[in-house]
Amino acid sequence: MSALKRVQQWATFARVWHIYDASWQNPFKSAELLKKYLMGLHKPIYHPMNDCGDHVIVINSGDIALPGDEWKRRVYFHHTGYPGGATWTLAWELHSKDPTMVLRKAVYNSMDGNLQRRYTMERLHLFPDANVPTNLLKNVSNQIQQLKAKPKRLDHYSENQVKQFPKIFDYPKDYILK
Amino acid sequence: MLLNMNMIVPLGILRNVLFQSKFPIRSMRIFPRLQLKEIREVQNEKELVIYGEIVPSERANILLKNTHPQACPLCASGLDVKHTDILIISQFVRSDGCMLPRRITGLCRTQQKRMSSLVTMAQKAGLMPNLNPANSKKDPKKRFQWKKFNKYFDESTIKS
Numbered sequence: 001m002s003a004l005k006r007v008q009q010w011a012t013f014a015r016v017w018h019i020y021d022a023s024w025q026n027p028f029k030s031a032e033l034l035k036k037y038l039m040g041l042h043k044p045i046y047h048p049m050n051d052c053g054d055h056v057i058v059i060n061s062g063d064i065a066l067p068g069d070e071w072k073r074r075v076y077f078h079h080t081g082y083p084g085g086a087t088w089t090l091a092w093e094l095h096s097k098d099p100t101m102v103l104r105k106a107v108y109n110s111m112d113g114n115l116q117r118r119y120t121m122e123r124l125h126l127f128p129d130a131n132v133p134t135n136l137l138k139n140v141s142n143q144i145q146q147l148k149a150k151p152k153r154l155d156h157y158s159e160n161q162v163k164q165f166p167k168i169f170d171y172p173k174d175y176i177l178k
Numbered sequence: 179m180l181l182n183m184n185m186i187v188p189l190g191i192l193r194n195v196l197f198q199s200k201f202p203i204r205s206m207r208i209f210p211r212l213q214l215k216e217i218r219e220v221q222n223e224k225e226l227v228i229y230g231e232i233v234p235s236e237r238a239n240i241l242l243k244n245t246h247p248q249a250c251p252l253c254a255s256g257l258d259v260k261h262t263d264i265l266i267i268s269q270f271v272r273s274d275g276c277m278l279p280r281r282i283t284g285l286c287r288t289q290q291k292r293m294s295s296l297v298t299m300a301q302k303a304g305l306m307p308n309l310n311p312a313n314s315k316k317d318p319k320k321r322f323q324w325k326k327f328n329k330y331f332d333e334s335t336i337k338s
């Protein structure tokens with residue numbers, strides 16, 4: 001085997017590390033995206049029997065966004081197995097307890113239940129904020145693009161930007177500014 | 179004006195008399211003068227002075243040109259405003275976050291309703307925390323229970 005072919009072989013089967021910023025992203029739409037990288041579905045060599053999944057570091061999982069009032073509508077069910085052991089936890093309650101759990105469960109539930117699922121989940125590294133250990137961060141060689149743009153708050157624009165932005169209408173002449 | 183009922187007054191003269199009599203009344207104003215005003219409060223020693231100051235409109239120079247004067251300014255602009263377009267939405271809001279009425283915005287009925295929905299969405303998403311009543315906590319992360327987490331909205335859910 002030539003040196004080129006050997007390096008190509010290493011590069012093909014090497015695990016790539018990706019990073020994904022989850023701030024203002026829908027966790028369930030993000031899960032469909034992340035699972036492709038975790039399972040290696042984006043690779044031409046993919047096969048269910050071929051262990052070719054990549055690692056994904058997700059930062060800012062505490063800043064995920066849900067549409068409308070889904071924070072208080074989505075319910076997570078758990079049963080301890082004992083009589084009366086059923087609990088229903090709202091998404092916002094789960095998120096206040098563990099800011100990575102909503103996204104972790106979303107990724108877990110997006111994949112089929114088979115023997116590989118637990119090992120695939122091991123390759124997902126979730127962090128509630130941007131503090132990632134440097135020994136993980138130095139592996140990263142790719143950033144996964146966000147699904148939607150992060151909205152900018154009005155108080156994060158400079159005062160001049162707000163003032164100079166074109167205005168749709170002018171105040172009537174007898175208006176008292178407030 | 180008293181008119182002698184016995185006098186025969188030609189109709190044209192009567193109309194002139196009534197028409198002209200309208201104008202002297204207007205010289206005395208009981209309504210505020212038609213100019214943009216700002217209420218200022220100055221706290222001196224032992225006294226609080228509140229006065230209205232006449233100010234020029236800051237918007238006059240940067241106003242979007244209405245190319246279809248028969249339509250309302252938002253319809254005429256042809257913009258598809260989303261709830262994250264905060265620089266546009268904040269123009270329709272007072273400094274305490276309250277929506278301006280249609281008399282002031284000059285929007286048509288449909289756009290006014292849509293804009294008030296967009297304002298609500300932007301406020302719930304915490305995108306205008308500086309335009310809020312004085313007693314508000316300002317920081318969206320300090321809100322109560324589920325309200326402290328990020329949320330976004332779908333504009334197609336607005337009924338119009």
Ligand SMILES: [Zn+2]
Pocket residue numbers: 249250251252253254285286287289
């Ligand atoms: Zn209109």
